[in-house]
Amino acid sequence: MTTIQQQPRILGPGINRVDGPLKVTGQARYANDFSLPGMAYAAVVRSTIASGRITRIDTTAAEKSAGVMRVITHENADHLAAAPATFIKNPQAPLQDDVIRYHGQYIGVVVADTQQNATAAARLVEVEYELHEALLDPHDPRAERIKDPWGEDTAWGDVRTALKRAPVMIDQTYTTSENTNNPLGLFTTLAAWDGDTLTLHDSNQWPNMVQMVVATMFGVPEDAVRVLTPFVGGGFGAGLRCWSHIPLAVMAARHVGRPVKLELTRPEMFTGLGHRTASFNWIKLGATRDGRLTAIEHESLTTLSMEGDEYEPCSSVSCSAYASPNVTTRDQQVKLNIPWTNFMRAPGDSQGNFALESAIDELAWEVGLDPLEIRLLNYAEVDPKTGRPWSSNALRQCLEIGAQRFGWSRRNPEIRSMREGHELIGYGVAGVSFFWYQQPCSAKVIFRADGSAYVRSAVTDIGTGTYTIMAQLAARLLGLDVEQVEMQLGDSEMPAGAAAGGSGLTAAVGSAVHDACGRLVQKFVDLAATDPFSPLADVGIENVEVSEGRLYRKGDPTRGESLARILAVHGLDELAADGSSTPNSPDELGMTPAGARGARFVEVRVDEDLGRVRLARIVTVNDGGRILNEKLARSQILGGTVGGIGMALFEDTVTDMDTGRIANATFGDYLVPVNADMPDVHIEFVGEPDAFNPIGVKGVGEIGLVGVAAAVANAIFHATGKRIRSLPITMDMLMD
Amino acid sequence: MTTLIVNGMEHPLDLADPRVTLLDALRDRLGLTGTKKGCDQGACGACTVIADGRRILSCLTLAAQCDGREITTIEGLESHPMQDAFMRHDAFQCGYCTSGQIMSAVALLGEDRAGSDDDIREFMSGNLCRCGAYSNIVAAVREVARHA
Structure with a gap:
């Protein structure tokens, strides 16, 4: 055939x-575009402390408010069963006790005849707390740390000895801030019970997951729950769990005996759907004087909410990116009184790549090699961990073709050597070895x-x-x-x-x-x-x-x-x-699934007086295996690139260290790239159909984001001589 | 009674609740859900509609302020070349910001602010696209502007 x-x-x-x-x-109809006859509207009440207990919650005024049908708190909520996990835990049912674990936790829901009435009444719920000291600082010695949370810590060779003997060493710390997914579509659940069957119009990235979790929580058979998600207004990882507003809407619909629509507000999108972890990466590279890697040590620490669960192995990028005979990677998580941390487009890889690709760039400068050359010199022809062949790997082509398209050869290797008017010009490169998942x-x-x-x-x-x-x-x-x-x-x-x-x-x-x-x-x-x-x-x-x-x-x-x-x-x-x-088994196929590969080349312009960074152009070349629709695949890379620009220069979810409140939970305060921030973007695909699945694809939804931040930071170093090791890179860091 | 004139049709509305925004009136009262709510704070542009020829943020406009004003929503565009250009240039992904982007882009043509790519980028910057289709949006607007 x-x-x-x-x-x-x-x-x-x-x-x-x-x-x-x-x-x-x-x-196109998204979850919040659906309405049902007799539908009521819900608004949530959120905690205003980060740690403690509710000592009194008074709903009298809210209940008397116009149009209100019901106010549900932990005092009158249904008891729900434990939320089952998928490959990762889901949040436990809301309103099951009086304990506050983060600022913005749902502590009640108000149901009314109109959205306006529900929102107004939610503000009338009076709460008194017993305030506990919140753990908010990732370096707080009292905060619980989880070592090797995924059993993926890796070691081969003898890193300690290799580092001791290495003629050249890089030893640096790289940090990234918390970011929030912020899909533009407000996540919404419209829940409608019909007897013991339930229909949900819901924003998510995995309808069967929502079905399974809700059915278990409410003690009904899975086939009694139908989840409809024909369109969703973006997700970037935010829709991979059954967040607490979903069972809240379901519970509310059961209480009032009619369909209930619960549409999150933008500020609630910051606390209710998880966010990308902050990360701390400690990297040591050992190398010969001619730039050949002899050791990589990569340790990471990422943030975790008190009851959360998250897979964010920042250090794993260092297992596959370069051929090094000695490698150690270790990850840790620290539990804090913060909203859930969660997958956000390229979890772990986006942060870990920034660290590793910055460090490789530092090594290039240290040994006096071209940053492109050092990447090719240490190219991993086979999986450095197992010695197995890759299922496909065109990273070399990504780097070489990208360099050609970009005009890398026009780069003057000296720092602060290229300028136009008052702007310093810098060229930066980063490579990407993305992971594989199916x-x-x-x-x-x-x-x-x-x-x-x-x-x-x-x-x-x-x-x-x-x-x-x-x-x-x-x-x-x-x-x-x-x-x-x-x-x-x-x-x-x-x-x-x-x-x-x-x-x-x-x-x-x-x-x-x-x-x-x-x-x-x-x-x-x-x-x-x-x-x-x-x-x-x-x-x-x-x-x-x-x-x-x-x-x-x-x-x-x-x-x-x-x-x-x-x-x-x-x-x-x-x-x-x-x-x-x-998914095929790597052992049976005798090869390592490579995941997508990519290279980024970035030209930045830095205003010497103001420290303002402008991206002039980006060349992004990727190996995504077989490409089913080049037009749409290019859009995935473009979108990833924009996400990477956000991570590099703008996005920073700021927690107020006194209260645990996210201080910038609006689009006015949390900056994301806008059209005027866009550089000229050149996108190209290279490589061959991958051998790991029958259709030969590798997936291009996330890789476009990875590497952008490192390439930007490396370009800024070339332009200014300033090595910025934390994201986002803002003007104040570049002003003299 | 307030009368909204939306896409050429008169809609008498009982706005006893003065808190109802134009956005909520369009979506919840008139069933015109093509106009989207992305922030409800005037910061994302997803709710952009055209009122008396100018683009406005319907989430920052009270419905009661719109008595007698001519409102055009995405449902009121009749095969505008901008819609076709957005499709050909893949100027959207999830599609949630698209109505606002297109309404903004259509208004931009009338504002004479689509002369250069820099202008398009600047004057389309009130419309966030979290999927990151920006370059394709510029390509779509540029093409329609040149043929206008």
Whole structure:
């Protein structure tokens, strides 16, 4: 049959998003766009201390307020069962006790006839606390530290001896601030009970996860809970857990006996959906005088909320990036009275890469090597940890082609040597070795007698293009025009879907669609075999091809039948097949799944007097394996680049160290890149289809972000001679 | 009684509650959910609509202030070339900011502020796109501006 392996690395320049018409006309419906008859509105009440207990909570005034139907606090909340974990813990049910663990924790919910009435009444809830001292400083010796939280600390060779003997050493600390995902769409849950069944319109990146957690908490069977997420206004990791506002809305709907919509406000988006950890990275590099690495030691510390759980292995980047005979990596977490830390686009990698790629740059200066050359000199041809070959790895091409496109050779190696007017010019580079992640996933493919086909999987399209690329993939595999195929997703009743996270969804759902299409073609071949008049009666699947809706003998397009005709001959309206995918085992394949690879080249302009940094241009070259739709893949890299610019220069979730309150929880105060901050961006893909999954993709949702911050910092050093080791890099750090 | 004129249609509204913003009136009272709420604080631009020819933030505008004003929302655009350009240039990802971006871009054409890429970037900077489609938004606006 037609297989994806026969297809080119880039499946054409890419088509427009199939959901584009809905999005440019305002017709795409996000969770907060749904309304139901009799629907009530909810507003949350949040704690105003970071640690302590509620000693009194008075809801009298709120209950008397106009339009209020119900006020729920820990004193009258339903007892809910423990929240089950997925690959990571979910927050436990809200309002189950009087304990305050962070500023902004939900302590009540008000339900009213209008949003205005609910919001106004929520402010009337009076709370008295017993205030405990909050642990807010990551270096507070009283704060609990978790060593090796994921069992992934790594050591090979003898780092201690190698560092002792190294003629050149870099020993530095690199820090990154907390950042907040801030998808533009306000996360919303619209909960509607019908007897013992529950329907949720919900913002998330994983409908089956929300379904499972809510069903368990409320003690109903999973199939009694339906989660609908046809569109979600971004996530960047914020939708990978069942956050507490979801069970709050469900509980509220049960209390008032009508549908309840709970839409978070922007300030609540800062405390209610997690945020990227702050990180501290201690890096030691040992090297020869000619710049060859002999040792890497990378230790990290990241922040964790009191009851939280988070996977943020910053140091793991140092296991795969460079060939070093001696490597040690260690991670620690510190528990604080802060809102949950959570995945935010490239968790661990974004921070760890900033540290490692800054340190490598420092080493280059120390030994007098070109920062590009030192990266090529220490290139990891095989997985340095296991010695196994990579499933694919075009990092060298990323660096070499990127350098060409950027004009790296025009760089004057001296610091402060390039300028235009009052602006100092700097060039910076960073390499990226991204991790690999894939979840199990299933999908169904249906072909109908009218020539239409449907692909179904309970996944989400958070803007990444899943609607489009899965329709394209199925069309390619079934020999149909993409217009004939509709991808349906965002409904927990569909075949169980993987999370839109970890850059793994395209591999997961794509491999499931690939499997389902193969099985569907097999079913057509089997059907044809039962028809003695079929030109395909005696042919096996290995000897058929499919294109333009027809199945035919390999090498002889005249001998075949249309899929529609095969259905008609057998009196069928449709034929469907289920497919699934599970991640391959590195041990069985004898190779290390490489993940995406990339290189960033950045030109900065720094105003010498004001310290203002302007990004002039970025060249970003990435190896994402097979690219299913280049137009959409480029958008993923572009979006990642913008996220990286934010991390490098703007984004900083500031906690008031006296109260534990996030002090800048609005878009007016928490800066994100705007259009005027954009440099010229050149995006290119290199590499080959990856050997690790059947469709050869690696996932490009996150890698675009990684490396931008380091390349910016390295360029700023080249421009100014100032080595900034903490993010974000702000004007005050660059003023003399 | 307040009368909102939205996309050429008159909508008499009982605004006994003066706190209702234009944004909430559009979304919750008129069912025009194409206009989005991203911050409700006038900082993200997702709620941008055109009032009497000017782009405004509907979250910072009380519905009661709009009596008799001509409001155009994304639902009121009739196959505007900007919508087509946004699709061809992939000027959005999740799509949540898109209505506001397009309304801002359409108004920008009338403001004569789309002459250069720098101008487009500057005068589209009131509309945040967290997915980061900015360069593609500029490409879309530039193309429509040149053919206008």
